[in-house]
Amino acid sequence: MAKTKEEYKDKKMMPKGQLESVGLGLTGACVAVVAIVVVALIFMVAQQGLTTFFADGIGFGSFITGQNWIPSDGRFGALPLIVGSFSVTLLSTLFTLPIALGSAIFVVEIQPGFGRKIFQPLVELLVGIPSVVYGLIGLTVVNAAMRSIFGAAAGTGAGILSGAIVLAVMILPTVTTLSIDALAAVPNAYREGSYALGCTRWQTVWHVVLKSAMPSLMTAVIMGMTRAFGETLAVQMVIGGVEKSMPAGLLDPAATLTTALTSGLSNATTGSVEYHALWSLGLILLAMSLFFILIIHLIGSKGAAKHD
Amino acid sequence: MTRDLDAHAAKIGKQDKIATGILTLIVGLVLALLAAIVVYILFQGLGKMLTPGFLTNSPLDDENPGISFELFDSFYMLLWTLLFSVPISLGAAIFLVEYAPENWVTAAAKTAIETLSSLPSIVVGMFGSLFFVVVCNFHVSILSGALALTMFNIPILVRTIQQALEDVPRSQRDASLAMGLTRWETTTKILLPAAMPAIVTGVVISAGRVFGEAAALIFTSGSAPARLNFASTNFGSPTNPWNIFRPAETMAVHIWKLRMEPSQGNDVIAWGCAAMLMICILLFNVLARVLGKALAKKMTAE
Amino acid sequence: MTNTRDIILTTEDVTVTYGTHEALHPTNLTFAAGEVTALIGPSGCGKSTFLRCLNLMNREIPHCAVGGHINYHGHDINTPKENLYELRKSIGMVFQQPTPFRKSIRENILFAPKRHGRIRSKEQADELVETSLKQAALWDEVKDKLDRSAYALSGGQQQRLCIARTLAMKPDVILYDEPCSALDPLSTMSVEETIRDIASTGICEAIVTHNMEQATRVSDRTAFFYVGDMVETGPTKQIFSNPKDQKLVDYLTGRFG
Numbered sequence: 001m002a003k004t005k006e007e008y009k010d011k012k013m014m015p016k017g018q019l020e021s022v023g024l025g026l027t028g029a030c031v032a033v034v035a036i037v038v039v040a041l042i043f044m045v046a047q048q049g050l051t052t053f054f055a056d057g058i059g060f061g062s063f064i065t066g067q068n069w070i071p072s073d074g075r076f077g078a079l080p081l082i083v084g085s086f087s088v089t090l091l092s093t094l095f096t097l098p099i100a101l102g103s104a105i106f107v108v109e110i111q112p113g114f115g116r117k118i119f120q121p122l123v124e125l126l127v128g129i130p131s132v133v134y135g136l137i138g139l140t141v142v143n144a145a146m147r148s149i150f151g152a153a154a155g156t157g158a159g160i161l162s163g164a165i166v167l168a169v170m171i172l173p174t175v176t177t178l179s180i181d182a183l184a185a186v187p188n189a190y191r192e193g194s195y196a197l198g199c200t201r202w203q204t205v206w207h208v209v210l211k212s213a214m215p216s217l218m219t220a221v222i223m224g225m226t227r228a229f230g231e232t233l234a235v236q237m238v239i240g241g242v243e244k245s246m247p248a249g250l251l252d253p254a255a256t257l258t259t260a261l262t263s264g265l266s267n268a269t270t271g272s273v274e275y276h277a278l279w280s281l282g283l284i285l286l287a288m289s290l291f292f293i294l295i296i297h298l299i300g301s302k303g304a305a306k307h308d
Numbered sequence: 309m310t311r312d313l314d315a316h317a318a319k320i321g322k323q324d325k326i327a328t329g330i331l332t333l334i335v336g337l338v339l340a341l342l343a344a345i346v347v348y349i350l351f352q353g354l355g356k357m358l359t360p361g362f363l364t365n366s367p368l369d370d371e372n373p374g375i376s377f378e379l380f381d382s383f384y385m386l387l388w389t390l391l392f393s394v395p396i397s398l399g400a401a402i403f404l405v406e407y408a409p410e411n412w413v414t415a416a417a418k419t420a421i422e423t424l425s426s427l428p429s430i431v432v433g434m435f436g437s438l439f440f441v442v443v444c445n446f447h448v449s450i451l452s453g454a455l456a457l458t459m460f461n462i463p464i465l466v467r468t469i470q471q472a473l474e475d476v477p478r479s480q481r482d483a484s485l486a487m488g489l490t491r492w493e494t495t496t497k498i499l500l501p502a503a504m505p506a507i508v509t510g511v512v513i514s515a516g517r518v519f520g521e522a523a524a525l526i527f528t529s530g531s532a533p534a535r536l537n538f539a540s541t542n543f544g545s546p547t548n549p550w551n552i553f554r555p556a557e558t559m560a561v562h563i564w565k566l567r568m569e570p571s572q573g574n575d576v577i578a579w580g581c582a583a584m585l586m587i588c589i590l591l592f593n594v595l596a597r598v599l600g601k602a603l604a605k606k607m608t609a610e
Numbered sequence: 611m612t613n614t615r616d617i618i619l620t621t622e623d624v625t626v627t628y629g630t631h632e633a634l635h636p637t638n639l640t641f642a643a644g645e646v647t648a649l650i651g652p653s654g655c656g657k658s659t660f661l662r663c664l665n666l667m668n669r670e671i672p673h674c675a676v677g678g679h680i681n682y683h684g685h686d687i688n689t690p691k692e693n694l695y696e697l698r699k700s701i702g703m704v705f706q707q708p709t710p711f712r713k714s715i716r717e718n719i720l721f722a723p724k725r726h727g728r729i730r731s732k733e734q735a736d737e738l739v740e741t742s743l744k745q746a747a748l749w750d751e752v753k754d755k756l757d758r759s760a761y762a763l764s765g766g767q768q769q770r771l772c773i774a775r776t777l778a779m780k781p782d783v784i785l786y787d788e789p790c791s792a793l794d795p796l797s798t799m800s801v802e803e804t805i806r807d808i809a810s811t812g813i814c815e816a817i818v819t820h821n822m823e824q825a826t827r828v829s830d831r832t833a834f835f836y837v838g839d840m841v842e843t844g845p846t847k848q849i850f851s852n853p854k855d856q857k858l859v860d861y862l863t864g865r866f867g
Contacts, residue, residue: 013727016695023492030399038420102334130520200324230428232523289426483709487722488698
């Protein structure tokens with residue numbers, strides 16, 4: 001083809017096409033390993049979790065709606081755990097949202113320099129604090145605070161409210177950071193347009209910025225909820241966790257899907273009904289995370305469709 | 309009419325001031341909360357942590373139990389986790405950025421990684437307790453624990469590395485490809501060196517996350533303090549610290565375990581352990597930034 | 611002029627499609643050794659897209675399909691079987707932004723030759739660095755700092771280093787994609803001079819530019835592109851002094867840009 005000059009007769013090396021196949025093969029194998037492990041996980045959780053209903057003779061309906069989770073009695077009603085998980089998740093999101101959103105508005109709209117350089121790295125430090133350490137603080141500080149505020153009604157201080165407060169602090173950095181990104185992504189022209197109409201900063205933020213960042217803000221909230229829903233040890237340490245019937249109020253000790261899993265799995269014998277029932281809880285957790293991902297995708301594609 | 313407008317202007321001006329005030333207050337609260345958390349941990353635990361023998365004594369010491377085994381296990385577990393998760397994440401990220409054909413295989417792989425990132429770590433631990441411990445027959449061991457932590461770490465690392473590779477200007481990639489080089493050579497010789505500061509920062513920050521993780525470990529590497537014999541030369545022995553087939557208990561698991569079995573003195577040890585854990589993670593954070601900056605400087609300075 | 615020189619590259623009805631959108635309509639052009647061809651036209655007219663067909667760089671863009679024949683030394687390279695890596699050794703490319711690698715000046719030059727197995731001895735490497743830099747008129751400016759980072763150089767020097775790096779591959783075609791648009795006037799002049807010097811050694815060159823003055827200064831032939839069509843081509847003098855197509859006339863007189 002082209003001139004093959006004698007002095008540039010190439011040294012023997014692996015042909016480029018082959019080298020490219022090696023690269024593709026090596027990196028593809030890494031992705032394949034990850035994908036296979038995830039598929040194996042989903043398969044295994046589903047297989048073990050469904051055994052409860054198909055082999056152990058527990059009805060799915062009674063599992064989901066049963067009001068008592070007492071494995072030693074053979075009573076597998078997951079409703080108290082589901083209620084526990086949802087109430088701590090929703091409450092913690094409720095506590096976090098105004099604080100995260102407020103901080104994000106401050107950082108993006110009022111003091112961007114301080115926000116990017118100081119506030120954000122500090123908040124990200126909160127992500128790094130291990131969940132057992134949060135649990136330890138919650139156990140000492142939050143539970144004590146509950147006792148001194150609500151007196152005898154709070155019992156030991158362990159309960160849904162304590163769990164929600166600890167979770168709120170734990171998901172705060174996630175929601176804040178993502179909200180900051182969401183607000184920062186709003187084009188400046190929107191703000192200038194609003195200012196040009198004589199709107200104040202507050203009116204601009206409220207009517208223009210928040211409105212156009214809404215899909216991303218919702219994603220931020222869902223991400224926070226995902227984390228809250230799956231959080232385990234911190235919640236287990238502060239929520240009480242021994243009560244297995246329906247919690248009567250926010251100050252009642254309760255158990256969640258994750259805490260029941262943690263305390264049950266070490267005692268359950270492999271292959272027993274209890275063991276399978278615990279996997280069924282895992283299956284619910286798995287289904288919820290897939291559900292959260294689905295919502296995030298739906299918000300994403302809806303947002304994209306709106307911008308097109 | 310004019311007066312109405314003036315009144316309105318004054319009203320919205322006041323609104324603006326109040327809003328700004330509230331927002332400032334919120335940010336102040338968040339910062340105060342962060343400071344309070346860090347200070348409280350150190351206040352509760354630093355005293356115990358600095359007690360002579362606490363970091364060097366065995367947890368089984370009757371007189372003055374320490375956390376030396378947990379400290380060792382935490383770092384040893386982290387080492388294995390990084391050995392597994394960094395190469396796999398690197399490969400997966402390179403595939404997704406450089407090779408990924410736009411088809412359902414790639415879409416499925418992306419979904420798999422996303423699923424992994426949103427899975428509760430207890431579910432990963434549960435899976436590990438059956439898959440690694442029983443099916444693969446690795447038993448409750450450092451290996452099983454490190455593999456569970458690898459699953460936990462991969463999505464975080466893949467995202468960071470992907471971002472770091474994408475941040476290298478497109479023109480660098482094109483220039484190398486235009487000289488007849490493969491994507492593989494382009495990635496390993498041009499893109500990775502350029503992305504290295506960001507990758508190193510990401511890996512060290514993820515190491516901090518792994519270091520504090522406990523839920524994935526309870527059922528995979530165990531929650532009983534290991535009996536270690538640092539003089540052991542039998543690498544198959546369960547007391548040999550370097551044996552990856554022995555059970556282990558990290559500092560994070562130790563804290564949880566102590567709180568689940570309250571007894572005299574456990575509380576103080578848990579706080580000492582928490583302070584040590586916190587300090588390690590703060591150091592990881594500082595290290596990540598310092599290393600990243602130093603590498604970036606070295607790259608541009610020459 | 612063309613008939614007296616060796617034809618190196620010809621395109622026959624080359625088209626480029628992104629998904630379903632045809633960005634470049636059938637284009638026929640000929641490139642000869644020792645000649646500089648300028649591709650001009652308003653932005654988005656398909657001139658860069660066309661240039662990127664010639665070394666098959668469009669294959670790196672997803673959903674981008676190139677149709678027609680591209681004959682290089684009489685052999686159609688627009689086939690799936692064509693060895694991209696071999697081809698790009700002989701058809702070099704220089705980009706809009708200077709793209710030195712984060713390596714020393716020497717390593718920038720030797721990077722690709724090494725990977726292609728062309729470097730056997732230190733002497734040969736030194737010689738290659740020196741001749742390439744001399745050809746790109748950069749040797750005198752950098753000979754004392756070959757081991758310094760390429761990023762220590764000025765923009766114009768960086769671009770000439772990229773040219774030297776391409777020359778080190780001993781190509782017989784070099785493609786330039788707006789090589790001066792990121793440079794100041796003085797650097798632009800030195801790069802243009804380098805391009806002319808390279809042509810005089812018998813290498814075939816093609817340059818995309820939006821600067822008409824530049825086209826008249828460096829090129830022997832010019833092709834005018836407009837909305838995905840190659841509208842008119844011919845010797846540069848003729849294109850600029852005696853344009854035939856009304857769109858070209860409008861473009862040259864500044865009715866649109």
